Amino acid sequence: MPKPVTRFAPSPTGLLHIGGARTALFNWAFARRHKGRFLLRIEDTDRARASSDALHSILEGLRWLELDWDGEPVHQSARAERHRAAAHDLLAAGRAFWCDAPAKQDAAPEQPAASDKPAAAVQPSAPVLRFRAPRGGQTIVQDRVQGRVEIAHEQVDDFVLLRADGSPTYMLSCVVDDYDMGVTHIIRGDDHLTNAARQQELCAAFGWQPPHYAHLPLLHDAEGRKLSKRHHAASVLTWRADGYLAAAVSNYLSRLGWSHGDTEIFSRRQFVRWFALDAIGRAPARLDMERLNFLNAHYLRQLPLRTLLPLVAEFLPPSAKNPAPLQRAWEALGARCQTLHQIAEAARPLYAARPLPLSKEARELLTPEMRAHLTALHAQLKQFKTWQEAALHDALRAFLQQRELKMGRVAPALRAALTGEAGTLGVVTLLWALGRTEALARLADQAPQGSGAARKT
Numbered sequence: 001m002p003k004p005v006t007r008f009a010p011s012p013t014g015l016l017h018i019g020g021a022r023t024a025l026f027n028w029a030f031a032r033r034h035k036g037r038f039l040l041r042i043e044d045t046d047r048a049r050a051s052s053d054a055l056h057s058i059l060e061g062l063r064w065l066e067l068d069w070d071g072e073p074v075h076q077s078a079r080a081e082r083h084r085a086a087a088h089d090l091l092a093a094g095r096a097f098w099c100d101a102p103a104k105q106d107a108a109p110e111q112p113a114a115s116d117k118p119a120a121a122v123q124p125s126a127p128v129l130r131f132r133a134p135r136g137g138q139t140i141v142q143d144r145v146q147g148r149v150e151i152a153h154e155q156v157d158d159f160v161l162l163r164a165d166g167s168p169t170y171m172l173s174c175v176v177d178d179y180d181m182g183v184t185h186i187i188r189g190d191d192h193l194t195n196a197a198r199q200q201e202l203c204a205a206f207g208w209q210p211p212h213y214a215h216l217p218l219l220h221d222a223e224g225r226k227l228s229k230r231h232h233a234a235s236v237l238t239w240r241a242d243g244y245l246a247a248a249v250s251n252y253l254s255r256l257g258w259s260h261g262d263t264e265i266f267s268r269r270q271f272v273r274w275f276a277l278d279a280i281g282r283a284p285a286r287l288d289m290e291r292l293n294f295l296n297a298h299y300l301r302q303l304p305l306r307t308l309l310p311l312v313a314e315f316l317p318p319s320a321k322n323p324a325p326l327q328r329a330w331e332a333l334g335a336r337c338q339t340l341h342q343i344a345e346a347a348r349p350l351y352a353a354r355p356l357p358l359s360k361e362a363r364e365l366l367t368p369e370m371r372a373h374l375t376a377l378h379a380q381l382k383q384f385k386t387w388q389e390a391a392l393h394d395a396l397r398a399f400l401q402q403r404e405l406k407m408g409r410v411a412p413a414l415r416a417a418l419t420g421e422a423g424t425l426g427v428v429t430l431l432w433a434l435g436r437t438e439a440l441a442r443l444a445d446q447a448p449q450g451s452g453a454a455r456k457t
Helices: 018-033 052-064 076-092 168-178 192-204 235-243 246-254 267-274 289-302 305-313 323-336 340-349 360-365 368-382 389-402 407-419 427-434 435-447
Strands: 005-008 036-041 096-099 129-131 138-143 147-152 160-162 184-188 212-216
Touching: 005 018, 005 184, 005 267, 018 036, 018 052, 018 184, 018 212, 018 235, 018 246, 018 267, 036 052, 036 160, 052 235, 076 096, 076 129, 076 160, 076 168, 076 192, 129 192, 138 192, 138 212, 147 192, 160 168, 168 192, 184 192, 192 212, 235 246, 235 340, 246 289, 305 323, 305 340, 323 340, 323 427, 340 407, 340 427, 360 407, 368 389, 368 407, 389 407, 389 427, 407 427, 407 435
Parallel strands: 005 036, 184 212
Antiparallel strands: 096 129, 129 160, 138 147
């Protein structure tokens, strides 16, 4: 097949929606597999709702997912004169007409606005230019995902090309830009199937070959509801802020509606090699956060520590500059954490400033009896010079045997003294991760005769 040209055409009226990110990913993969081009068009003709912040977040989301586009982004608003000229070509050919009737708001662009409220009707003070749609019969869209789609011409109304103020509508601008940009395949959500019929008729009126269409089933949340931009988990940057890796998100999005047999985990290179439009299903895909968590945990465990530590550091307070505690505790943390945020939260006690604030549960655990045992442990460990995890394990076991104590009885209080709370990290791991100086100081802070101030260790 000839080298394809695809495009992602977001409207800068909100964050990069998860559905939009999947659309961009599929367009990118199709172009890359067939050695074609993946273009970016910013559909910013709605100047009232477009914002530079939204545009920045969209570009940031695409870059985070490493969806590199070819060439410079095309801003639709900069091409208004070309769109108006095309509309007047249709008028001259008898395929458009002036109309004094009030015009409803133009159909939504391919990335709808953040608001779910319908736009108010526009009362023009001058005629609008409408497309002269065919009467009777139907338009056939041969869709690469949905199959043969028949849309009756009664659904393809005489839609507006130029508004009363002379500004071009989305429907006109989209078709003209796709043609001028050489777009061969339009891959987008199936809520645009009716638009495909209108746009195909516009192409016929211009005498242009329409592009190939592939309309993706929409994404639903876990309860089967259509995602909206106001849905917390519907933004790529929200997932990044929650501590998910781009590789895991990309892998997850690729499996929403597309599959390669039963393969669940695969590289970006494999995805590009396998991606095909005929492997996309027609049923809506549901978000499954458990699946995303599983994938993210897998990708976290694949990262070398030198790569992982700086990523986790972004979720820790600025004072947490020493990577050693996190590095020493990583084996334990990595076994139970699924996101960068969870790792940072579990590692947070390692970086707490002394004297540690004690949670209510920690105070209850640190009874006078337990504090006495910890004071004795502190005195024994203070003489201990080999501060290594295996050696610490042996030393703690010997201490418990000497005092005829069980680990299950002492460990909760020891953990409370070392972290200020009742956590889940093993006490040997905590001693090793904190290091000799910090661990002994935290134990000394909780001695029975202490007031919470640190003693010399």
